[in-house]
Amino acid sequence: MASPIRILTAVPICDGHDSAINTINLEFIRHGIEVIYLGYHRSVGDIVRAAIQEDVRAIGISSYNGGHMEFFAAVVDLLRKKDADDIKVFGGGGGTITHDDATIMKRKGVEEVFFAGTSLEEMAKFVHQRYGKARTKRPRPKTRDQELAHKLTEIEDAAGKRKKHRTSNIEHRTSKVIGFTGPGGAGKTTLIDELVLRFLNRNPKGRIAILSHDPSVVGEGALLGDRATMINSQDDRVFMRSMATRGQAGGLSPATHDCLALLAQSNFDYVIIETVGTGQEAMPFQKNGIVDRTVLVMNPDYGSRLQLQKIVMLDLADIVVVNKSDLQRARTAHTEIEQRLEQNRRSQQLIDTVAKRHRDPGVDKLFDLICNRA
Numbered sequence: 226m227a228s229p230i231r232i233l234t235a236v237p238i239c240d241g242h243d244s245a246i247n248t249i250n251l252e253f254i255r256h257g258i259e260v261i262y263l264g265y266h267r268s269v270g271d272i273v274r275a276a277i278q279e280d281v282r283a284i285g286i287s288s289y290n291g292g293h294m295e296f297f298a299a300v301v302d303l304l305r306k307k308d309a310d311d312i313k314v315f316g317g318g319g320g321t322i323t324h325d326d327a328t329i330m331k332r333k334g335v336e337e338v339f340f341a342g343t344s345l346e347e348m349a350k351f352v353h354q355r356y357g358k359a360r361t362k363r364p365r366p367k368t369r370d371q372e373l374a375h376k377l378t379e380i381e382d383a384a385g386k387r388k389k390h391r392t393s394n395i396e397h398r399t400s401k402v403i404g405f406t407g408p409g410g411a412g413k414t415t416l417i418d419e420l421v422l423r424f425l426n427r428n429p430k431g432r433i434a435i436l437s438h439d440p441s442v443v444g445e446g447a448l449l450g451d452r453a454t455m456i457n458s459q460d461d462r463v464f465m466r467s468m469a470t471r472g473q474a475g476g477l478s479p480a481t482h483d484c485l486a487l488l489a490q491s492n493f494d495y496v497i498i499e500t501v502g503t504g505q506e507a508m509p510f511q512k513n514g515i516v517d518r519t520v521l522v523m524n525p526d527y528g529s530r531l532q533l534q535k536i537v538m539l540d541l542a543d544i545v546v547v548n549k550s551d552l553q554r555a556r557t558a559h560t561e562i563e564q565r566l567e568q569n570r571r572s573q574q575l576i577d578t579v580a581k582r583h584r585d586p587g588v589d590k591l592f593d594l595i596c597n598r599a
Contacts, residue, residue: 264453409502
């Protein structure tokens with residue numbers, strides 16, 4: 226099977242209109258496209274950095290703030306300066322972009338501009354026709370991030386075609402690997418973003434990589450949306466790659482192990498791997514020694530004590546985090562989980578956090594524990 230088309234979508238800086246792009250994202254997914262959604266109020270630099278790291282075929286921009294002439298052109302220009310102009314740019318803006326504007330934008334390198342009244346199916350058809358063919362004669366990577374991004378794509382493509390990809394053994398790594406798992410909505414992405422902020426502040430020259438997973442819609446595409454909630458990770462010292470599960474159960478992708486092996490040997494201080502939101506049975510990190518430390522993130526509203534007995538990762542995690550510990554049930558949850566962990570009779574840490582809170586002491590404690598024990 227051919228690998229799915231990967232595109233990045235975003236809304237420009239000073240523009241908070243995301244209803245249109247969210248609708249378009251869903252239509253793309255239904256047509257088998259993997260969409261990395263960067264979110265709204267994003268700068269040119271954020272968009273281009275993400276597009277290069279994700280090695281997408283194209284960037285789709287939804288602009289309603291009237292700055293489209295300059296913004297689209299700036300994205301195209303920065304891609305050229307980064308020697309990444311094999312990544313194309315298209316977009317639209319309802320009634321804010323005129324046909325005369327679009328003519329000028331195309332002269333500046335924008336591939337297509339969609340207007341009000343264009344059907345969603347027509348947009349999806351354009352993406353398939355324009356970006357569905359295999360890349361040929363790719364430009365030689367000029368930066369470390371570009372080279373890494375291209376190699377990750379090769380690994381994913383090989384996994385999709387069920388071909389073996391030569392990569393070094395996961396044991397021969399230079400980075401510490403920390404695995405994060407837990408149910409959807411527990412706040413894993415926000416927590417990781419806060420940990421990244423602390424790492425960047427503590428290590429002025431350090432680099433960190435994030436390998437983030439989201440589920441594929443069966444037989445269709447995927448919405449890879451973790452970047453949309455990342456604030457502190459929009460930094461040149463952070464390399465982030467979003468992966469779809471592409472039909473594999475358990476929270477990871479068929480290509481995860483080889484992609485992680487590559488990242489772990491690429492001179493990052495830490496590699497953080499985040500699974501899809503998982504259920505009671507998932508044990509995503511138990512094979513092949515894939516991580517050094519495992520962090521299970523939970524929220525207080527998991528149900529009854531009986532539910533705790535069913536969660537396998539409570540037996541396996543090195544660190545258990547009760548996030549959103551400002552909620553009413555948090556104290557009870559902490560006590561119940563603590564009693565559950567005592568039954569395991571092994572060294573496990575339990576930490577309460579409020580990841581959304583600035584300078585949260587629980588996140589500080591988790592960061593110190595990871596750095597000192599990883």
